[in-house]
Amino acid sequence: MRKYRINAAVLSAIGMGLGQIYNRQFAKGILLFLLYIAGIYFAIQNSGHALWGLMTLGEKKQHLELVGKIYKMVPGDHSIFLLVEGLIVLFALILLLIAYILNIKDAFVNGRLRDQGGKPNNFTQTLLYINDQKFPHIILSPPLLFAFFFSVLPLVFSILLAFTNYSSPKHLPPANLVDWVGFSAFKDLFTLSAWAKTFYGVFTWTIIWAVLSTVTTFFGGFAVALLVQQPGIRFKAFWRSIYMLPFAIPGFVSLLIMRNMFNSQFGPINQYLRWFGIPGPEWLSDPTWAKATILMVNLWLGFPVSMLLIIGILTTIPRDLYEAAEVDGASAFQKFRKITFPSVMFALSPILIGQFAGNVNNFNVIYLMTGGNPANSEYQFAGHTDILITWLYNLSINNGKYDFASVIGIIIFIILASFSIWNFRRTRMFKEEELYR
Amino acid sequence: MNNLQTHLNTPLKNRAKITLGYKMRRTIWLSISYLLLILIALYVLYPALWVILASFRPGTALFSDQLVPTRFTLIHYRELFEMFPFARWYVSTLKIAIVSMVFSTLLVLLTGYAFSRFKFNGKKKLMSGLFVLGMFPSFMSMIAVYILLLNMNLLNKHSALMLVYSAGAAMGYLLVKGYFDTIPKSLEEAARIDGASHWTIFFRIFLPLSRPLIVFLSVTSFAGAFNDFIFAQMVLRTNEQKTLAVGLYNMVSGQFATQFTIFAAGCVLIALPITVLFMIFQRFLVEGLTAGADKG
Numbered sequence: 001m002r003k004y005r006i007n008a009a010v011l012s013a014i015g016m017g018l019g020q021i022y023n024r025q026f027a028k029g030i031l032l033f034l035l036y037i038a039g040i041y042f043a044i045q046n047s048g049h050a051l052w053g054l055m056t057l058g059e060k061k062q063h064l065e066l067v068g069k070i071y072k073m074v075p076g077d078h079s080i081f082l083l084v085e086g087l088i089v090l091f092a093l094i095l096l097l098i099a100y101i102l103n104i105k106d107a108f109v110n111g112r113l114r115d116q117g118g119k120p121n122n123f124t125q126t127l128l129y130i131n132d133q134k135f136p137h138i139i140l141s142p143p144l145l146f147a148f149f150f151s152v153l154p155l156v157f158s159i160l161l162a163f164t165n166y167s168s169p170k171h172l173p174p175a176n177l178v179d180w181v182g183f184s185a186f187k188d189l190f191t192l193s194a195w196a197k198t199f200y201g202v203f204t205w206t207i208i209w210a211v212l213s214t215v216t217t218f219f220g221g222f223a224v225a226l227l228v229q230q231p232g233i234r235f236k237a238f239w240r241s242i243y244m245l246p247f248a249i250p251g252f253v254s255l256l257i258m259r260n261m262f263n264s265q266f267g268p269i270n271q272y273l274r275w276f277g278i279p280g281p282e283w284l285s286d287p288t289w290a291k292a293t294i295l296m297v298n299l300w301l302g303f304p305v306s307m308l309l310i311i312g313i314l315t316t317i318p319r320d321l322y323e324a325a326e327v328d329g330a331s332a333f334q335k336f337r338k339i340t341f342p343s344v345m346f347a348l349s350p351i352l353i354g355q356f357a358g359n360v361n362n363f364n365v366i367y368l369m370t371g372g373n374p375a376n377s378e379y380q381f382a383g384h385t386d387i388l389i390t391w392l393y394n395l396s397i398n399n400g401k402y403d404f405a406s407v408i409g410i411i412i413f414i415i416l417a418s419f420s421i422w423n424f425r426r427t428r429m430f431k432e433e434e435l436y437r
Numbered sequence: 438m439n440n441l442q443t444h445l446n447t448p449l450k451n452r453a454k455i456t457l458g459y460k461m462r463r464t465i466w467l468s469i470s471y472l473l474l475i476l477i478a479l480y481v482l483y484p485a486l487w488v489i490l491a492s493f494r495p496g497t498a499l500f501s502d503q504l505v506p507t508r509f510t511l512i513h514y515r516e517l518f519e520m521f522p523f524a525r526w527y528v529s530t531l532k533i534a535i536v537s538m539v540f541s542t543l544l545v546l547l548t549g550y551a552f553s554r555f556k557f558n559g560k561k562k563l564m565s566g567l568f569v570l571g572m573f574p575s576f577m578s579m580i581a582v583y584i585l586l587l588n589m590n591l592l593n594k595h596s597a598l599m600l601v602y603s604a605g606a607a608m609g610y611l612l613v614k615g616y617f618d619t620i621p622k623s624l625e626e627a628a629r630i631d632g633a634s635h636w637t638i639f640f641r642i643f644l645p646l647s648r649p650l651i652v653f654l655s656v657t658s659f660a661g662a663f664n665d666f667i668f669a670q671m672v673l674r675t676n677e678q679k680t681l682a683v684g685l686y687n688m689v690s691g692q693f694a695t696q697f698t699i700f701a702a703g704c705v706l707i708a709l710p711i712t713v714l715f716m717i718f719q720r721f722l723v724e725g726l727t728a729g730a731d732k733g
Binding site for chain 1: 463467470471473474477478480481482484485487488498499500501504544545547548550551552554555557563565567568569570571572573576577578579580581582584585588601603604605606607608634635636660663664666667682685686689697700701704707708711712714715716719722723726727
């Protein structure tokens with residue numbers, strides 16, 4: 001009675017597609033079998049080298065070798081390429097393994113159907129079934145495949161880098177090899193005094209920056225929204241369109257323009273100040289002024305989005321709330337404090353938290369305005385205005401300290417991910433899911 | 438308003454005076470508001486105005502005695518095309534931005550549709566997972582993506598950028614899901630009874646109902662691809678292959694001090710289409726933004 005399901009599952013476990021063929025699903029079986037052959041071929045071809053690469057990160061340095069009569073530089077193993085290529089193979093094998101397991105499951109299910117006297121779908125029916133019942137799986141697989149290779153793989157790679165000694169000048173491929181060193185990069189970052197000092201300094205400024213930039217743009221936008229939307233102001237749409245401009249102009253263009261405007265010698269701002277007899281400050285090269293300038297520029301860039309959002313919320317607050325408050329004799333300020341402010345905060349607090357997370361990662365403003373400068377002699381590869389993300393960029397792209405950069409990347413990721421997940425799980429949309437089930 | 442109460446409690450002969458005072462206060466407050474509005478408008482407009490005027494100024498210097506130049510010239514716009522492969526950069530950037538826009542909009546719409554309308558195992562985990570992946574600093578993944586592209590033989594090619602920009606799109610599914618959640622279930626149920634497939638429902642019911650969302654997604658993804666320079670700088674090696682953002686950045690970081698006015702002309706030509714696009718689709722963009730906020 002029960003033999004079809006067992007036979008089919010065992011056959012599929014021996015070779016993908018065999019169980020399906022046994023279940024008389026020939027087209028599907030043959031396709032799976034072809035995938036199986038290709039997969040086996042791929043695994044035999046690659047997995048040995050990939051595993052060796054992942055474990056050792058290469059064994060031969062670049063070295064001189066006698067070729068004929070002259071010494072020639074012979075390229076050695078490139079540790080980082082070995083690492084990434086190893087991961088690519090590993091990820092492909094994981095996908096194959098998933099396909100293999102699903103194939104056994106499928107053979108088992110169809111075998112059971114036959115045990116119960118049913119007839120498995122033919123190929124056309126299978127396709128129709130997939131298109132109808134497995135629709136979400138189909139449309140999600142391309143984005144998930146992309147995410148798997150372009151996000152998860154790089155993520156794993158960068159986490160692994162933190163456990164290597166990949167850094168210039170001593171361990172920089174192709175000239176040298178990289179090795180696994182365990183937690184030593186973590187230990188060094190927090191215990192070597194110069195590095196620890198830089199880390200805490202940059203970390204503190206990152207938090208200050210993220211809080212201040214979020215708060216200034218939000219309340220700046222709030223104030224402007226109230227100003228535009230108050231009764232008696234005419235041409236509301238006109239003002240709104242003007243204030244949208246910083247949102248519309250490409251960010252990098254605005255930032256590059258601002259950088260020139262704040263040029264302390266030739267820029268127009270100090271020039272105007274000079275007309276009034278005020279010696280303009282060193283906007284971008286004095287540590288304190290540089291921080292203030294960045295915040296000002298960020299306010300210019302960021303307030304329009306908050307303004308538009310808040311105007312959107314303001315129009316949804318029912319008018320009778322205000323009318324009732326007026327009957328009770330509430331002042332304008334009381335109406336704001338008791339009605340407007342809570343409504344806006346209720347609707348926008350998830351967005352506000354999202355903006356905070358975005359500002360922790362706000363690379364463009366810092367990089368394009370100051371590039372982290374002015375330099376701080378007490379810091380390792382960081383300036384006064386550097387936040388974690390720009391410091392990370394500097395460390396990895398410009399200075400080749402990939403191991404430290406990875407540790408910092410992991411720290412940023414942990415902060416942001418826990419923060420965002422907490423925020424995300426509080427949202428109505430996520431909670432409403434429970435109602436469905 | 439408590440003004441009204443004081444007003445009612447006051448003896449009759451004083452009322453006229455208070456009403457007048459109230460009106461005066463209101464007029465004064467409105468005038469202050471208009472003044473503030475104008476000041477903020479200046480703060481907002483000034484950088485754009487300054488760079489536009491600078492692009493018409495003769496000479497090359499950043500420094501200028503007056504805001505409005507005494508003589509206008511178009512020479513910097515010509516120099517832009519003569520000294521740099523500006524037209525080529527422009528075409529490449531448009532090509533990359535349009536292709537990425539189409540693919541990423543489609544991908545994110547489909548992802549949002551799947552999460553909004555279907556129940557399946559592990560959905561919540563998948564949703565949180567995709568969301569968190571978007572939080573990882575992109576520079577950290579750049580090295581790995583670089584080697585991945587090298588293996589796929591895509592370095593210094595525009596298709597690499599299109600691939601990477603579209604690949605990340607699905608992580609923004611949240612907005613789409615929020616929007617689709619508001620579309621009533623009865624609509625698709627009726628269509629299902631009439632025998633419509635999921636594809637038909639998606640293309641015939643969901644897409645036509647989400648025009649503001651689609652405009653929002655298209656414009657933002659277009660602008661994202663148009664504006665990105667960090668990744669483009671890493672992938673594109675030769676001068677001819679560059680995008681506008683990379684070209685413009687190199688113009689400033691390389692020879693900026695001597696050629697500021699050409700840079701200004703470049704800024705104007707790059708910012709103009711995007712700004713116009715944003716202004717045309719203003720209504721949809723605001724709707725898209727607030728839709729995201731509403732659904733939280």
